[in-house]
Amino acid sequence: MDRYTEQRLFGLLARASAALILAVLVMVVGVTLWRGGRVFITDPAVMVTAPGSRYMLDGGGGFLHAVLGSIFIVVPATVVASILAISTAIFLQSDYSSERTSDVINMFLNVLWGTPPIVYGVFVLTIIIAAGAQTSLIFGTVAIAIFQYPIMTRYADEALRAAPDTVKEASYGLGATRFETARITVRAALPGVIAGIIMGFARGIGDAATVLFTAGRSTQMPGGPFDPATTLPILIFEQAASFNAEVRSHAYAASFVLIVAVLALVLASKLLAGRFARFAPGGRHS
């Protein structure tokens, strides 16, 4: 094969794979938006109505319980996980750790990242059983936070490492302490740190396995942190398996909520990151 045929062939392959992936994505998002959007338009109340007592059987009421469950489980988890993740990432920088230490910790984080979420679910379940507690919202939060933590930490660590050393040097040179310098370095790395937080949030809000054993598959409104609760992904699974056609159609509505939430998050992170990128060293040039 001559060089030019080779080049043409590869160009074709590259375009074809991009087109394939794009088509699949458009279909997934399209179908969800279309079928979910239809429910949303005809019966928008399902999202803000509490489920009836036999919701899974007759579709009476709506699925507000899962929307709230998702919010109350994932938002606090994200807050806790981001604080832990940013602190860890700061600790991994050369100001605090030797290269060896940070290598070892990073290896653990990679393992954690690769661990299937169901394992976290089972782990937290063990704690629940040992403590003689019941599945509840708060344990869902714990499990999701554990799941998000390595993702966010790796992002934050990469972002801090990529921040120019000169920022650190300038800050120390002005007589800043190690902590003050860490703070300004985080600011310099903010676009990447935020990307990690949003990524963790999106993964957390979409995960079912962690929540399954920890918060449960409740079909009632959660009353407090120690009540059983559920999240949208679990709800979708239950809805889609229902015998009732109306409940099955609600699965699309719930998916619609999830996809819109994730899209909104991605957009928000783009906007936020763009705002902070202006401030990052070399900002507008990069």
Add this chain to the structure above:
Amino acid sequence: MNDDIALRTDDLEVTYTGNREVTALDGVSTEFAENKLTAIIGPSGCGKSTMLKALNRLHEIQPNAEITGEVYLGDEGIYDTDDPLPEIRRRVGYVPQTPTALPLSIYNNVAYGAKLHGDYSSDELDDLVESYLRKVNLWDEVKDRLDDPGAELSTGQIQRLCLARSLAVEPEVLLCDEVTSALDPISAEQVEETLEDLKEEYTIIMVTHSMDQAKRLADDVIFLYLGELVEANDTRSFFEDPQHERTQEFVKGHTAIDYDDEPDEENVTDEQPVATR
């Protein structure tokens, strides 16, 4: 040199440990006169930046740097001291080689260090920011956009912003590491003019590998070669009557554009002002 001495080094030695151990500074003892501009010159890699950082303990952020010897700021040692490290670095300011704005607004770039070290009312801070921006001849260019990101300024402006930022913590000595090497010729000239103004009031120690710049700006010159101090003298004597053979070669290599004279290859390329971007 019979001026007052602002800073003095005593047998300063810096070694970078690691796979390949490098003694970047090999027992340097010298003095820096108060309210003068001293240039440290020498070819790349001979320990100029290391020397500068050792003067305010900035090399300590490199995990693999080891140091012996002492630096005296006035009469006090900066290594053997009870003062907290940030206070020492406040008193000996440092402007890095690469113009770097902190990820803050122009205003807060100048106010950053000052806010760390003192309590200022917002009026006082306004005054402080204005006066230091004026001092580096930047005020007129940025007074209408103080809330814009510092990073959106031009490289030359950022370098003057860095100077203002360092001055705002009221250091006694200012260290400048090749502050014009990343700049285009016009910005470099503006920074030089600023340094020219500043040296009336401050003790400035400036690393440069441009002979011409040292001649234009410096009162005294220190010549480092492979981590050793070869010669230190006032600028005039240094260039017109170099004592050491190595200095003579170095000075010649830079002044005469006479390539038959076998100039040190590295130095000739270093001499060209490099315009970036």
